Amino acid sequence: MDEQQWQRVSPWALVYFVLHFAFRFIKDGIFNLLPIAVLFVTQVQNKLFWGQVAAVVAVTALLIYSVAYYINFRFCITDEHDILLNKGVFKKERLTLSFLRVQNVNVAEPFYFKPLGLVNCIFDAAGSVSQEVILPGVTAKYADAMRERVLTYKENEQEQSSEPSTTDLAEEQSQRNLTLSNKEVAKFGLMSNMAILALAALAPFMNVLFEFLEEAVINRLETFYEQEVGMLVNAAALAVFSILFLVVIVAIFLSVVMALIRFYNYELYFSEGKFKRIAGLLERHQLSVSLEKVQSISIKQNLIARVLKRYTIQCFQATSGHAIGAKNKQSLVMPVLDVTQVNQMLLWIYPWLDQTGFDLKALNFKGVERALLLKNLCFYALTPSVLLAAFSYVTEVINPLFCIFIFALLSMFAFLSYKRYGYYFYQHEGRYYGIFRSGMLGVQYRVFELYKAQSANSISTYFMRKSGLKSLSIQLASGTVSLPYLKKDIANGIIDFTMFQAESEKRNWM
Known part of the structure; x- marks a missing residue:
């Protein structure tokens, strides 16, 4: 490819655009059409005919829009180390992304590109999903070359710290890896809230669904139960309970399937201070994360995870200041780990930790006020x-x-x-770290280095001020961590010390 000219991606990228816009319609647009869907199901007589007409119109519009989008989609890599991108159909956009603002260059290999040797090259811009650049349908060789070019340029431009960093320590170690079996990945489907999301997605259709089930299934089940159990139980209630139980089972099944689609054949490698994760069923997604760019980590264990004795670790990078995990697809998730693997991951992230002596549960957390x-x-x-x-x-x-x-x-x-609420601070070789604990039936630990704090403040209501209490909030580039109801002197001391670390530290938090 001539990198000084505007270029088009492969014509096969049209497949990506069709699926991409179809998914966006299902995810974002379908809820706006729910009232129409309800009217269609309840009022329209010839549903099959008009449903086919609507499907043909929707597919035709999708194909026309995707072709027009592909025609207008062009990119250019400049000598000034910028990525220029023109895109859009009705609303034309020009996006400029400097190499220095690229957080990671990731590679995704969808199943439909695998036979062709093509991939999607993803330039992950720090803090903004809208500024992310995706070049679909490029060769794997080109994507690897772009990744090397961007990372090499950033390394040459950024100032090298005079202090030994975690990257320096990691360079002395050989590559380490972690693999998760698909049986373990399936457990993440049980641990996650995907089943709840699946039920929430079905909620708008519940009335129509139950009307259909009442006619097609519940009445038959009620008759069956009346014949089998007689007067021992309420046959109608038992039939409804059976349907609800079936819906829950289907939601759990969908949750497990979604977990397998996302984390199928999970592989994690750590070398020279960088994580590389490869996972996915329909799309083998390669995610690279530099340890220095990790703003904080989260170690979670909900109620089901406690039963399974598993944890989930998530490494957060810079976001745009919205909710934590806003760029969930680009955050590094280690979905289902046992205690030994958690300690192993902590040693990779914080190599100075003593594996035999460090236990989050054993730390002397200080609690909040009664x-x-x-x-x-x-x-x-x-x-x-x-x-x-x-x-x-x-x-x-x-x-x-x-x-x-x-x-x-x-x-x-x-x-x-x-x-569950608690906090703990520790230091090693002049570096200070904080751990904030929260939860109810489960537990979550947020771990971060204090110098990466962007701001710290406190909030107090009238009655809290009367009692000399404050709620603490520390803003990171990856979101906010907070702790309620601390004594005023303690909250002010944490704020002052945190901001001192942030202002006096010369290391780059990005």
Whole structure:
């Protein structure tokens, strides 16, 4: 390719554009069409005919738009080390991305490109999904060459720190790797919230779905249960319960399938201070992350993960300041690790840690003030329980013992949340690190080096000020970490020390 001229990607990239815009329509546009879909299902008589007409129109429009987008899609690599990209159909866009702003150059190999030896070359811009550049349908050789060119340029431009870094330490070590079996990956589907998301996606269709199920399935199940169990149980309730159970099973199955699609044949390599992850079923996605660019890490274990004795580690890079994980596809996720693998990952990220002596659970975390427990008990346990008791008194529908049970349950949740909150600071060779703990039935640890903080502040309500309390918030390039209800002096001390580390440290946090 002539890198000084505007270029087009391979004609095979048209397949990528068709699938890309189809997925975007399903993900973003279909919810806007839900009212029309409901009217179509409930009001239209000849559903098959008009459904076919709508499908033909949608597919034709998708193909025409994809072809027009491909024709307008051009890119150029300049001598000034910029990536220029022209794209758009109705709204033309010119995107300029400097090599210095490229956080990673990743390679994805979709299944439809694999026989052709083509890949998608992804220039991951720090902090903005909209500024990300994807060149679909380029050769693997070209993508590797671009990655080497960008990374070499950035290394030459960036100032080298005089202090030994974690990268320097890692260069002395040989390449290390971690592989996860697909059986382990399937467990991540059980641990993650994908099943809940699948049920949420079905929620708008529940009324129509239950009407269909009532006619096609529930009535037959009710008849079957009446014949088999007679008067022992309510046949109608048992039929509805069976359908709900089936829906939950289907959601869990979809969650496992989604986990396998994303992390199939998971491979992780660590060498010279860089992670390289290869995973995916329909798209073998190669993600490279430099250890120096990791802003913070999260170690999570929810309720199901506790039963399975597994953890999830996520390495966050710079985002645009929105919610943590906004660029989830470009963040490094180690989905399902046992305790030994967690310690192994911590040693890779923080090589100075002693594997035999370091245990997150054994750290002497300092907790938050008891006022947080009292507030949560009042607002989230006592108030709902009193309202429920008042409702039961007026209507005489709910047993008063049920209100007591609800209060006890909510109080337990409030207490568990209060006990989970904690913080711990430690230092090694002049470097200071913080660990913030939170959770309820599960637990989450956020680990970060203090000098990477961008800002730190505190918030206090009127009653908190009366009690000399503050809630702490530290802004990182990867999101915000917070801790509620600390004594004023402690919160101010953490803020002052954190900002001192951020302002006095000369190392590049990016």
